[in-house]
Amino acid sequence: MTDTTTGLAISTTLTTTFDDAVQRTRAALSEQGFGILTEIDMRATLQAKLGHEMEDYLILGACNPPLAHRAVDIDRQIGLLLPCNVIVRRDPAKDTDVLVEAMNPNVMVQVTGESALTSVAEEASMRLRAAINSLHATTH
Template identity: 30%
Template sequence: MSFHYTVETSKTVDQAVTDLSESLQEEKFGVLWDFDLTSKLQEKGMDFNTPYRVLEVCNPKEAERVLSEDKLVGYFLPCKIVVFDDEGQTKIGMPKPTTLLGLTGDDQLNDIGTDIEKRLVSCIDNSK
């Protein structure tokens, strides 16, 4: 079983990010931060030219649910979704919330994680 969910799309990285952001809004997830990793690495003098964006996303209601159950879950928040170019192919992916929350050993958190994961997978699928 994989720790991540990743899909491919024929869209550009920028278009995939735009479409993903819209799909996330429909599920009440906001993009807290759109981190252009490529630009940051180049700013620091690195020769990294691959388009690579990291979106930190959050649904406040879901964040409250998991934090009310276990405050240490904050280590996994906000959820991250990456959009990047892999040899000319745009990929969209995330670490699975069920994998991360499964590390706690709390069945209640696993149930919440399953729901969140289904919704985020749907957002990713709808944006590819």
């Protein structure tokens, strides 16, 4: 299975454990030059703050420094849309599946209307797609 791209996301579904999906996603992003700057465990946060139970749901703030630098040089406000969020979450409809979803970088171009960001968004999209597609080649 390969990625699916919608207006907002590049995504795929894995049939594996949540922890394995997180580990594989981190490795795949790293191979494409992305570091993880932030990590938000939505499940733990909502449980601790609101007493709300939900499925495993982790937001990874992924950054490729050369791409971020190029984007910020074009539009200083682009930092509002950085880093690229990647979500690893258990499918609430099918407990054996884990969804991996990355923000579609083309959203940056759409939101800002800045055509100079197109080449940055295209390269980021290519790298995120490669990372997500590689998740299916990884077996553990």
